[in-house]
Amino acid sequence: MVTPVRVGVLGVADIAVRRMLPAMSASADVDLVAVASRDRARAAGAAARFGCRPVTGYEGVLTDPGVEAVYVPLPLALHARWTGAALDAGKHVLAEKPLTASFTETAHVAEQARRRGLALMENIAFVHHPQHAEVARLVAAGVIGEPRTFRAVFTVPRRPAGDIRLRRDLGGGALADTGVYPVRAALRLLGPDLVVAGAVLSRSGGAEVETAGAALLRTRGGVSAQLEFGMDHGYRSGYEIAGSAGRLSVDHVFTPPADHRPVIRREDRSGTTEIVVPAADQIGLTLTAFARAVRDGRAQLDEAVLHEARLLDAIRAASPPASAEPSAECG
Ligand SMILES: NC(=O)c1ccc[n+]([C@@H]2O[C@H](COP(=O)([O-])OP(=O)(O)OC[C@H]3O[C@@H](n4cnc5c(N)ncnc54)[C@H](OP(=O)(O)O)[C@@H]3O)[C@@H](O)[C@H]2O)c1
Secondary structure (H helix, E strand, C coil), X not given: CCCCEEEEEECCCHHHHHHHHHHHHHCCCEEEEEEEECCHHHHHHHHHHHCCEEEECCHHHHCCCCCCEEEECCCHHHHHHHHHHHHHCCCEEEEECXXXXXHHHHHHHHHHHHHHCCCEEEECXXXXXXXXXXXXXXXXXXXXXXXXXXXXXXXXXXXCCCCHHHCHHXXXXXXXXXXXXXXXXXXXXXXXXXXXXXXXEECCCCCCCCCEEEEEEEECCCCEEEEEEECCCCCEEEEEEEECCEEEXXXXXXXXXXXXXXXXXXXXXXXXXEEECCCCCHHHXXXXXXXXXXXXXXXXXXXXXXXXXXXXXXXXXXXXXXXXCCXXXXX
């Protein structure tokens, strides 16, 4: 255990109130000291509920010498600005996924953190769940033979009108909101040597941002990755990796609750077996990893976040512009 890191929060966001602030309150690794909102009453309400100091406006957290680290759960379009401001103020940063809206912005804040010797982490909790290390271990042990293809999907139901994910000005869209998960899973299991071979982004329900997408990636060695994502869909969350001798597949991979016991399905010529992995609290593990990064003075941003940003940009660039909602004349 490390000395708890004193954290201030920028914005009374839904994800903060539902998941991160309860986890911070329960964690021995962080000490929640302040929560800020643009709205005084919202700050007061959240602070009373989670037993910390309310701050009106985000600047007050950055100038507070009692705050060592800042958690940024703002709309994507504001991530780079407030992450940069927090690093400038000498604070370590845990920012929501994706870390920023582009590779350029991510590289910029990564360089800021490196220069100042501050920890910078993206809050993409699933990577901390041990089930992925177990899948990687099985692949490395040769249980599927030579890897040939990876497939991952993350789709979620549509949010109400006005939600930040449906607003272009706030950095909305399915690629950033949901596509980031399969992209990161591909990086986790196939490594950084991935390029985009093709992609499609599309819109439904009159949305001003893309609500669905698919991308085909490949490694230099010829392993393909088929990624699917969306935010106007039934809930799906899983991946499989298939090779010359079999395949491994897992469901509920991206946002499993802490009591979920993952099952890795292994299929090969001898049949199907199920490998049960112990349940894990991936949000708690993320906070522990962040606190360690702060206390160990590990200033480096995980390289995978830079590769993730590069691939998200490349998927957007590869998608043909005519991929909007089909018109009524079609068909
Ligand atoms: N890691 C995960 O599993 C996960 C899950 C869901 C969401 N997220 C990420 O977390 C972030 C927030 O998502 P959310 O669903 O919690 O969003 P949300 O409920 O809309 O919260 C965003 C917060 O940002 C603040 N804000 C500042 N300027 C704003 C503006 N112009 N418009 C709207 N809000 C503004 C608001 O706080 P105040 O009014 O209090 O200032 C608002 O409550 C996003 O980056 C999202 O991708 C991550």
